Amino acid sequence: GAGVSQSPSNKVTEKGKDVELRCDPISGHTALYWYRQSLGQGLEFLIYFQGNSAPDKSGLPSDRFSAERTGGSVSTLTIQRTQQEDSAVYLCASSQQTDSNSGNTIYFGEGSWLTVV
Amino acid sequence: GQNIDQPTEMTATEGAIVQINCTYQTSGFNGLFWYQQHAGEAPTFLSYNVLDGLEEKGRFSSFLSRSKGYSYLLLKELQMKDSASYLCAVRGTYKYIFGTGTRLKVLA
Numbered sequence: 256g257a258g259v260s261q262s263p264s265n266k267v268t269e270k271g272k273d274v275e276l277r278c279d280p281i282s283g284h285t286a287l288y289w290y291r292q293s294l295g296q297g298l299e300f301l302i303y304f305q306g307n308s309a310p311d312k313s314g315l316p317s318d319r320f321s322a323e324r325t326g327g328s329v330s331t332l333t334i335q336r337t338q339q340e341d342s343a344v345y346l347c348a349s350s351q352q353t354d355s356n357s358g359n360t361i362y363f364g365e366g367s368w369l370t371v372v
Numbered sequence: 373g374q375n376i377d378q379p380t381e382m383t384a385t386e387g388a389i390v391q392i393n394c395t396y397q398t399s400g401f402n403g404l405f406w407y408q409q410h411a412g413e414a415p416t417f418l419s420y421n422v423l424d425g426l427e428e429k430g431r432f433s434s435f436l437s438r439s440k441g442y443s444y445l446l447l448k449e450l451q452m453k454d455s456a457s458y459l460c461a462v463r464g465t466y467k468y469i470f471g472t473g474t475r476l477k478v479l480a
Contacts, residue, residue, distance in 0.1 A: 297472035346414060361468055363414040
């Protein structure tokens with residue numbers, strides 16, 4: 256697609272429910288990133304995909320968080336048994352990078368605004 | 373450890389020039405990026421430096437000194453629409469580490 260697309264744009268869920276957030280990166284972009292941004296805070300790295308592999312999951316806050324990517328394209332971030340502290344904007348970004356020495360720019364989607372009540 | 377520091381907030385007047393500084397300590401360096409983020413919106417790319425020196429793009433310029441771990445974003449001829457957060461980010465091996473951002477308020 257023309258840009259990074261995320262869905263849903265807004266999600267209100269009850270504490271304890273599971274949620275799935277979807278990201279469709281820019282066509283041809285092999286690298287995909289998930290970040291989290293709490294109100295008034297900076298961007299917190301969650302996970303990085305190169306193709307379908309996730310070499311770095313170090314940013315996932317707990318085992319309630321998981322992510323997968325299929326076909327080198329769409330990625331899903333799943334949060335199980337949501338807690339109020341999970342409320343944030345979840346931003347997906349993609350880039351064309353193919354090796355560690357490339358400085359390709361990452362482009363962000365509009366984000367999924369999650370509110371846990 | 374990895375650390376990126378930026379001022380939390382700055383205020384400037386319409387038509388003026390403002391410089392937003394960023395210092396970083398990261399393991400690995402493959403470029404420094406500046407993003408603009410308006411409230412409630414996603415970050416949008418402004419500039420990228422990988423070599424020392426100044427990169428100019430219209431009203432925006434960005435400078436990098438790798439030996440000092442220092443960058444700045446220079447905004448000229450400020451407009452009201454420039455009121456936003458400005459995020460400094462460093463790319464390591466593959467991960468982009470973001471600072472907490474500088475909220476810029478442009479006053480008439």
